[in-house]
Amino acid sequence: MQSVSHLIRFALFSTALLVNTAASAIQPGGSAPPECFQSCCKMQHAPTPQSSHDTMSHGTMPSRSMSHEHASSLIDSIELHATSGTDVEPASTPHPMWMDERAGWQFMFHGNIFVNEIQQTGPRGGDKFFSTNWFMPMAQHQLGPGKFTARVMLSLEPATVTERRYSELFQIGETAFGLPIVDGQHPHDFFMEIGAFYDWNLNEKNVLSFYAAPVGDPALGPVAYPHRTSASEDPIAVLGHHMQDSTHIADEVVTVSYAYSIARIEVSGFHGREPNENRWNIDAGAIDSWSARLTLSPTRNWSGQFSLGTLHSPEALDPTDDQRRMTASITYNRPFDRGNWASSLVWGRTRSLSNGGVLNSYLLESTLHFLSQNAAWGRIENVDRTNLLLIGENPLPAGFEETFLARVQAYTAGYDREIPVLPHFSTAIGGQATFYGKAAFLDPIYGQHPMGYLVFVRFRPEGSMH
Numbered sequence: 001m002q003s004v005s006h007l008i009r010f011a012l013f014s015t016a017l018l019v020n021t022a023a024s025a026i027q028p029g030g031s032a033p034p035e036c037f038q039s040c041c042k043m044q045h046a047p048t049p050q051s052s053h054d055t056m057s058h059g060t061m062p063s064r065s066m067s068h069e070h071a072s073s074l075i076d077s078i079e080l081h082a083t084s085g086t087d088v089e090p091a092s093t094p095h096p097m098w099m100d101e102r103a104g105w106q107f108m109f110h111g112n113i114f115v116n117e118i119q120q121t122g123p124r125g126g127d128k129f130f131s132t133n134w135f136m137p138m139a140q141h142q143l144g145p146g147k148f149t150a151r152v153m154l155s156l157e158p159a160t161v162t163e164r165r166y167s168e169l170f171q172i173g174e175t176a177f178g179l180p181i182v183d184g185q186h187p188h189d190f191f192m193e194i195g196a197f198y199d200w201n202l203n204e205k206n207v208l209s210f211y212a213a214p215v216g217d218p219a220l221g222p223v224a225y226p227h228r229t230s231a232s233e234d235p236i237a238v239l240g241h242h243m244q245d246s247t248h249i250a251d252e253v254v255t256v257s258y259a260y261s262i263a264r265i266e267v268s269g270f271h272g273r274e275p276n277e278n279r280w281n282i283d284a285g286a287i288d289s290w291s292a293r294l295t296l297s298p299t300r301n302w303s304g305q306f307s308l309g310t311l312h313s314p315e316a317l318d319p320t321d322d323q324r325r326m327t328a329s330i331t332y333n334r335p336f337d338r339g340n341w342a343s344s345l346v347w348g349r350t351r352s353l354s355n356g357g358v359l360n361s362y363l364l365e366s367t368l369h370f371l372s373q374n375a376a377w378g379r380i381e382n383v384d385r386t387n388l389l390l391i392g393e394n395p396l397p398a399g400f401e402e403t404f405l406a407r408v409q410a411y412t413a414g415y416d417r418e419i420p421v422l423p424h425f426s427t428a429i430g431g432q433a434t435f436y437g438k439a440a441f442l443d444p445i446y447g448q449h450p451m452g453y454l455v456f457v458r459f460r461p462e463g464s465m466h
């Protein structure tokens with residue numbers, strides 16, 4: 001049954017691709033390289049001496065013109081709202097998008113669609129055809145002394161990740177059909193974010209910001225992996241997700257933040273329970289959890305954060321457990337001629353407030369876009385895993401307590417290449433391989449050398465809408 005639905009989906013997808021390619025062939029100039037949004041940039045941001053616009057190649061074809069919108073300072077990044085919640089990347093980070101302006105409103109559309117086939121080895125390894133994706137339309141308008149932003153982020157993963165999970169060795173977190181997900185990653189919710197922002201510019205160096213989101217991303221953790229430029233070409237979740245950035249979809253989020261020059265402090269209240277496994281609906285609950293985050297961005301290329309939060313009853317399978325989460329991360333971004341290099345170092349730690357158990361996770365990842373059409377990336381993770389690995393996707397035994405079991409390493413390397421087939425999209429074909437390191441006592445469950453391979457096609461709105 002599953003392979004039939006795979007076939008149908010692949011047929012639909014191929015048809016759409018063909019139709020679009022044909023349309024671009026007959027439409028004059030339809031397959032022209034994405035145009036540069038010089039006017040938008042000038043409108044929004046003072047020109048900077050090393051604006052990557054000046055150095056990006058737009059004349060040659062095809063062009064992976066990465067830089068369609070970027071900020072000039074931390075304050076500028078905050079008001080750009082180019083990533084999830086109130087997260088920020090270094091100001092020099094390119095943000096591919098569609099952009100338009102009408103009647104004093106600026107409209108932006110960010111997105112990412114990966115169509116993936118993953119195959120993994122060993123007794124626990126699974127194969128899966130699925131799509132990870134998100135779409136983020138937003139509108140901004142000058143209002144009084146500040147800027148108002150409304151934003152929605154949607155994901156079709158509830159449909160494109162069948163069986164409520166995709167295969168990912170050693171991944172744990174959340175549930176599918178009432179059972180723990182083990183060696184798999186849950187899909188994102190259809191409504192990833194519904195939020196409104198107001199950034200009140202007290203003066204050039206001071207901004208007081210407000211964020212309210214029935215579904216949104218509180219001030220906790222690094223920029224969530226689906227939105228990180230250092231992870232832009234890697235289609236699957238980080239193993240440290242539930243210790244680092246899993247709160248990027250939370251309910252009833254309210255955040256107040258104050259930024260001065262290169263520093264920002266934020267405080268959030270939100271509902272601590274993770275989204276339930278009905279991924280189509282909007283969950284709700286009391287504001288019972290909090291977080292605070294300090295962000296420092298000393299130059300256009302560097303940004304770091306430290307954040308701390310208390311999550312009330314995050315897990316459906318262990319509702320009496322509250323958690324304390326602590327994360328720190330540093331991101332370095334460097335644009336250069338016909339490319340960009342983004343890297344992140346992330347630490348995330350979760351402590352159970354009922355049994356005191358501590359779980360740590362470490363991540364280093366880097367993505368290099370070079371010679372306009374190429375990207376190479378790597379990710380190294382070192383994460384604590386619990387005895388859920390032994391249970392697998394089975395009902396929890398009576399009195400089960402989740403405790404530390406072993407530390408697992410994952411090493412990923414990948415490459416993709418831009419293939420210009422769709423107008424107004426960056427389209428790439430690529431693949432990656434992941435090797436895992438683990439304790440020998442896990443050999444009977446995972447095999448001696450479990451590995452994962454993934455090939456994908458990626459689409460990203462980029463260039464002119466007109």
Ligand SMILES: [Cu+2]
Pocket residue numbers: 188241245246248
């Ligand atoms: Cu997520």
